[in-house]
Amino acid sequence: xxxxxxxxxxxxxxxxxxxLTHSRTRFAAxxxxxxxxxxxxxxxxxxxxxMATATLRPYAFFQADVMISAAEANAxxxxxxxxxxxxxxxxxxxxxASGMGLFLANVSWQRDTNTLGLTTFGIDPAQPGFLAPxxxxxxxxLQVQMAGLLDRLSRGLPKDEAAGIRPQAPLSFxxxxxxxxxxxxxxxxxxxxxxGYMIVSDQTFLTLFPxxxxxxxxxxxxxxxxxxxxxxxxxxxxxxxxxKTLRIRSYAxxxxxxxxxxxxxxxxxxxxxFGVIIGVLVGLVIVYQVLSTDVADHMREYATFKAMGYGPxxxxxxxxxxxxxxxxxxxxxxxxxxxxxLTVMGMMTTLQLAVTPGMILSVFLGTLVFSTLSGVIATxxxxxxxxxxxx
Numbered sequence: 563x564x565x566x567x568x569x570x571x572x573x574x575x576x577x578x579x580x581x582l583t584h585s586r587t588r589f590a591a592x593x594x595x596x597x598x599x600x601x602x603x604x605x606x607x608x609x610x611x612x613m614a615t616a617t618l619r620p621y622a623f624f625q626a627d628v629m630i631s632a633a634e635a636n637a638x639x640x641x642x643x644x645x646x647x648x649x650x651x652x653x654x655x656x657x658x659a660s661g662m663g664l665f666l667a668n669v670s671w672q673r674d675t676n677t678l679g680l681t682t683f684g685i686d687p688a689q690p691g692f693l694a695p696x697x698x699x700x701x702x703x704l705q706v707q708m709a710g711l712l713d714r715l716s717r718g719l720p721k722d723e724a725a726g727i728r729p730q731a732p733l734s735f736x737x738x739x740x741x742x743x744x745x746x747x748x749x750x751x752x753x754x755x756x757x758g759y760m761i762v763s764d765q766t767f768l769t770l771f772p773x774x775x776x777x778x779x780x781x782x783x784x785x786x787x788x789x790x791x792x793x794x795x796x797x798x799x800x801x802x803x804x805x806k807t808l809r810i811r812s813y814a815x816x817x818x819x820x821x822x823x824x825x826x827x828x829x830x831x832x833x834x835x836f837g838v839i840i841g842v843l844v845g846l847v848i849v850y851q852v853l854s855t856d857v858a859d860h861m862r863e864y865a866t867f868k869a870m871g872y873g874p875x876x877x878x879x880x881x882x883x884x885x886x887x888x889x890x891x892x893x894x895x896x897x898x899x900x901x902x903x904l905t906v907m908g909m910m911t912t913l914q915l916a917v918t919p920g921m922i923l924s925v926f927l928g929t930l931v932f933s934t935l936s937g938v939i940a941t942x943x944x945x946x947x948x949x950x951x952x953x
Contacts, residue, residue: 577880581856582887592852593891599845600896600925601903606837607921608904612913613831616753617824620681621817623694623750623759624664626783627792628652628799629816633807635781636823638816639666639681639755643778644808651803652782657790658799662692663779665767669737669760676718681756682710684767684779692783696748697761703729703745704763710742713750716758717912738770752912754830783813846932849888853881853940881937889933893926 582589620638630648635641649661665684670677687705690698703709712733714724727733727747734743742762750759768774786795792812800810811819825831857864864877901917908915 577883581860581880582884588852588855592848592888593895595848595852596845596888596892596929597894597896597899599841599848600893600929601899602841602844603838603925603928604897604900604917604921605903605907606834606841607925608900608907608915608917609913610825610831610834610838611918611921612908612915613754613824613834614821615914616751616755617821618817619751619753620683620759621813621820623683623697623748623761624692624783624813625694625785626662626692626813627786627790628658628784628796629811629813630782630784630799630803631780631809631816633809635809636827637820638781641780643775643780644782645805646777646779646782648803648805648808649782649784652784652799655795655799655802657787657795658784659787660689660691660785662686662689662783663764663776664781664783665764665771665774666780667767667771667774668756669742669770671735671737673718673735678716678718678758679756680713680716680758680760681753682760682762682767682770684762684764687763691785700746700748703732704761704766706743706745707763708740708742708766708769710744710760710762710766712744712747712760713758714747715749715751715912717752718757740770742766742770751914754913842928842932845889845892845929846936849885849933849936850939852888853884853936856884857881857940878937878941881941882934885933885937885940886930889929893929897922897925 582592617637630644630652632641632644644663646663649663652658653661662685667682667684669680669682671680685693685701685704687701690701693701697711700711704711712719712724712727714721714727716724723733724747727744729745732743732745734741736742744760748759748761752758762770764776764779768776786792792814796810796812796815800806800808803810809816825835867876897917904915904917907913
């Protein structure tokens with residue numbers, strides 16, 4: 563059936579298909595190799611996508627227009643402290659409506675069977691406008707000292723235990739030698755830098771970390787008046803604020819800069835990127851090896867066609883036919899295997915690992931490209947050879 567379909571598609575005998583299926587064992591091995599390369603690419607892309615999601619997730623906890631950070635703050639969890647006085651200077655700008663200091667540190671929750679590393683944010687509960695609606699609606703208990711909100715999707719936290727946390731049934735645990743009480747939960751999820759998140763008041767944060775000072779948060783968040791352009795205001799604040807080393811940019815730009823830094827500067831992002839490249843190279847080499855061997859095995863037949871007057875386009879068409887058959891035949895099982903692997907890894911790590919439509923399209927187009935490139939490379943000797951030299 564496939565042969566008839568290809569014959570109707572190309573308008574000629576499907577020579578490439580017949581040559582590939584002549585040796586079914588080699589054909590199956592070639593498909594397995596291409597499928598392996600595709601699965602590798604899917605897994606690497608899935609991890610990179612998960613890293614992007616995990617990087618941007620904490621930015622979704624807050625609502626701000628401009629963020630002020632230290633010069634070396636390439637990521638939300640990196641960099642030095644920012645003096646609160648710069649927030650007061652920023653509030654002098656006519657388009658800046660309000661500001662809030664954001665504190666950030668890691669808290670370890672020692673449990674009976676495991677330890678949860680919680681990325682903890684200290685916020686001013688009296689300014690719920692800086693928080694996402696889900697979190698802002700639950701900040702009431704944070705007015706109480708040593709109260710917190712827990713990420714119910716934290717890695718290593720049983721779902722039933724997280725579901726039981728509510729204001730009427732709080733959960734307490736020891737952190738930094740002090741008792742912290744959790745009154746409610748929000749949706750976050752474990753990432754590459756921690757098992758989950760926690761939100762407390764700035765006063766509770768300073769109690770947990772007595773070495774920190776109230777006048778030196780990690781970042782400063784600003785809300786602008788309706789209609790104000792965050793990029794324009796950021797540029798004007800850079801001229802207004804005395805400390806010229808500060809990183810003052812829109813909140814959206816801060817999130818994108820963090821993502822770019824994680825993908826291009828941090829070792830994890832670079833490794834995953836190279837994993838994608840290696841997967842493509844593996845597929846390229848496998849398809850080339852199969853096509854090159856096939857061309858060598860049928861050199862006498864190709865010589866006969868060439869002596870009969872068939873041009874280079876005819877031979878390229880045959881090899882491209884084989885390349886596309888190999889690429890498409892290996893893509894489908896590769897996508898299925900990659901999806902299964904990502905699903906299993908997601909269940910084990912609680913990371914958001916899944917095959918997305920964008921990934922499918924990207925890998926599919928990439929498969930067509932590297933298969934075609936392999937065909938071009940494999941036909942170089944054939945295109946330049948004289949028929950008499952081929953016998």
